[in-house]
Amino acid sequence: MTSRLRIDDGPLPALMGLAGIAALLLLIEGLISVGLLNPFIVPKPSQVIGSFYRVVVEENVLERFVLTIKECLFAVALVTIVGVSIGVLLHRVSLLRQATETWVAAFASAPVVLMYPLFLVMFGRSALTIVMMGFAAGLPPVILKTIEGLSSTRRVLLAVGQSFKLTPRQMFWKIQLPSSLPAIFVGLKLGLIFALINIVGVEFLINFGGLGQLINDLAERYDLPGTYAAISFVVVVSVGFFMIAERAERWLIR
Amino acid sequence: MSVLPLPKAQAAADPILAVDDIVMEFPTPDGVVKALDHVSLSVRAGEFLSVIGPSGCGKSTLFNIVGGLQRGYQGRVSIGGEAVEGPHPAIGMVFQEESTFPWRTVLQNVEFPLEISGVAKARRQEMARRFIAMVGLGGFENRYPAELSGGMKQRVAIARTLAFEPKILLMDEPFASLDEQTRLLLGDKVLQIQQELQQTTLLITHNITEAVQLSDRILVMTYRPGRVKRILDIDLPRPRTSETIGSEAFGRFVAQLWSDLRDEATRGMDEQQELMRNAGRGP
Incomplete structure (x- = not known):
């Protein structure tokens, strides 16, 4: 009997990832320098890096950064609570699931961001509109993956639960939910991506709030290095949330 | 015969x-x-x-x-x-298919029926350790099933069922x-x-x-x-x-x-x- 070996490559994968990004930036820098990319459309990465300090100091980035993160946190919290609950409900009530699952799947691929005028009417030009847009966009994958996770609980695990005479409540909390966590986390990560895209997109469209508004402002001033620097901050938010989600997943699932 | x-x-x-x-x-x-x-x-x-x-x-x-x-x-x-x-x-059942809970350690798997029965944590851990030792998995209490071989996982399943004291x-x-x-x-x-x-x-x-x-x-x-x-x-x-x-x-x-x-x-x-x-x- 052998125990499975754990392969730990240390910081190598992360370093390789960073090296890959650096290589890509160098390539873009080179392509712009030799005239293959138009510098009036894509600024040089060195110019973007050079504009970071200016954007941070002059454009109040920290406050905008925090605002976008807060909107994301609220949206993700709502998506998690409501999405998982609806997923559980649809898994339990077969008729409801059959009646709505296709619609939920269709909604997942809908360009939700185009519904922003409707949300503006409902919630006004406020952070609530942005959060609700992020919530609406992030909801479908969480619902669908929760249903998938619960449905794919291995029958033998349910049989083990039955043999120990678990109540339906115990069966859910002790077996079905933990067993479906990997699928639910896939849904949450997708929901996070959809929510962030829509949050920044709506901030951009309604010129309100955090990093999306900053991107709008800088783009309208035709400050391309600044615009790309602001976009980099959005990437930082996305990477940060993703890392937190991955850590939470590892902690919960092992 | x-x-x-x-x-x-x-x-x-x-x-x-x-x-x-x-x-x-x-x-x-x-x-x-x-x-x-x-x-x-x-x-x-x-x-x-x-x-x-x-x-x-x-x-x-x-x-x-x-x-x-x-x-x-x-x-x-x-x-x-x-x-x-x-x-x-x-009746305690041991199934043909691999049936350990992958999100629980060996100890937590074996504790499971005792946890359901409301046995106090210290007592159930003591009992679980006894059955883990009985199936020859002493020292593996904190491992997850993914770190065990097929035979070891099946022994965990047997220990878990025995802990139910059927x-x-x-x-x-x-x-x-x-x-x-x-x-x-x-x-x-x-x-x-x-x-x-x-x-x-x-x-x-x-x-x-x-x-x-x-x-x-x-x-x-x-x-x-x-x-x-x-x-x-x-x-x-x-x-x-x-x-x-x-x-x-x-x-x-x-x-x-x-x-x-x-x-x-x-x-x-x-x-x-x-x-x-x-x-x-x-x-």
């Missing part, structure tokens, strides 16, 4: 588990299939009874019925005279997915545990060697519909180990069992081939 023709109900002394006249039919697109046909057996306290038969003889259906997981059958299952209407606290241990081909050497060594472990706890055990298996190695009695089933063909008393001396399989008496029991099973297995294979041929012809 003694070969007994089976009466309708076993006249066993003080059976702790009695299965009386079970009939189970399943509706299929090709009509009703009778899986079990008037099956009766009884298990005495502390006894190790194996049920052996070819694929398709209804062994797993019988396992599910005795475990209370299958309804819709005719007949009666009782434990100490009390009818079994569903999963019963006196009167009857019901096992459905628990070593089926393991290699032959691991299977023999785990057989030793099960024998050791069974002797230590005087655990009444009902084992469902298709493995002749395993059945002879472990059992006090072996019930041979026919191919579909599953009926009791005969019961063999295995009077090999105990304690037994995997070394017992080298003895002449062991070989005689294996030969006898194979002689009983060969016709059934051949019939099963022929019927399945016929079914496949018919399916291939189409409507």
